[in-house]
Amino acid sequence: MIREQFKAHSKYIENPGDRIDFKSEKWAVLFLNMGGPETLDEVEPYLYNIFSDRNIIKLPLSFLLQKPLARFISSKRASKTKENYRAIGGGSPLLKWTRLAAAGVEKNLRDGYTNVTAYCGMRYTPPFIGNQLDKIADSGCKHVVVVTLYPQYSQATTGTAIQEIIDWLKKNSNRHDLTFSLISEWYDLPQYIQLLKNRIADAMQKVNDKKNSRLLFSAHSLPVKMIAKGDPYLEHVKRTASLAGEGHDYLLSFQSRSGPVRWQGPETIATIQELGRNGVRELVIVPVSFVSDHIETLHEIDIELRQLAEESGIENFIRVESFNDDPRFIGLLTDLVEESISRGRK
Known part of the structure; x- marks a missing residue:
């Protein structure tokens, strides 16, 4: 697994609380996210970066032809x-929400740790993960807490972001300490589950x-072959839905598939159509693998799936709100970081 590779290539500390004086040393929190084009001019480079990533898409005819x-x-x-993107205002708000969350966590942490700085590293659009690591290294930081903003782990999301860190470490082993x-991952974190429950309520x-009415959890799909190779994403999503959907008669489906490979189902599109045929007239949909608004909530769910639901006879289509900069979301991220740096502390 790529997480084990990260530990092997980095100066990884399992219990930093007994090695680092976080109250006096300079340290950083690096939040990992996918990124998204903030303007229409950034759309094509964003797509190119996704399709160039062999961690998630291995195009045919060898490595040499991947980029062409x-x-x-x-x-x-x-x-x-x-x-x-034009239909949702001309760009993705993902970086805005990620920056606001990071700033909120930094503010919370500075109540007890005055030397912490939070950074956002994006996989496919600026600010890129490697560039942020350059800044962290140049700032004199001693320790970095890397935090994924994908609650459920997958090689296609958190994994490829961690690979970027590994690549940076290989290139910069002599210029930092x-x-x-x-x-x-934090798919079953009690604070996360409770916030989802509150949003659903x-x-x-x-x-x-x-x-x-029905409650439908919709997660980003994943190629079946990745799950067959041991990617834990499906089990993580199922566990999140089971915990957050407790007490409800809920369904789980998958959206955002693309390309000719076999993807994890059932598809959200087919599920909504079937619910309409079965007489469901009100639908609450939970974008379970997303924490911030972006193209897949604002366009795929709010526009495309809403229209599909109306065409299928569903009269009341309700999308559970994303966390964005909710103080409770910022609070749970703060708790994650504080728990991480306290491990091993006597």
Whole structure:
């Protein structure tokens, strides 16, 4: 697993609390996220970076042709993708929400740790993970707490972001003395589950007839072959849904599939159509693998799936709100970091 590779290549500390004086030493928190184009001009480079990533997409005809094929595919898809981003205001708000969350965590932590700085590292758009690590190394930090903003671990999300850190470490082994700790998943964190439950309860208040309503968790899909090779994402998503959906008659489905490979199902599109045929008239949908608004909540769910639901006879379509900069979300991230740096402390 890539997490083990990260530990092998970095100066990893399992219990930093007994090695680092976090109250006096300078240290950083690095939040990992996917990124997204903030302007329409950034759409094609964003797509190119995704299709160039062999950690998640291995295009045919060898490694040498990956980038030329990625260039071709991204140029072909750019026009349609730009239209989707234009429909939500001309760009993704993901970086904005990530920066606000990071700033909130830094503010919370500085009540007890005055030498901490929070950074956001994006996989496919600026600010890139490697560039942020350059800043951290140059700032004189001693330790970095790496925190994924994907609650459920997958090689296609957190894994490829960690690979970027590994690549940076290999290139910069002689220019820094950083130590690292890693928070790579938090799919069953009690604070996370409770916040999801609160969000669901708020959404359920908008349902008029509970008998003709359903609760649907929708997660980003993953190629079946990745799950077959041991990727834990599916089990993590199922566990999150089981905990957050306790007390509800819920369903779990998967969205955002693309390309000719076999993806994990059932598809959210087919599930919504079937619910409509079965007489469901009100639907509460939970974007379970996303914590901040971006193209897959604002366009795929709020526009595409909403329209599909209406065409399927569902009259009341309610999307559970993303966490974005909710103080409770910032609080749980703060708790994650504080728990990480306290491990081993006597």
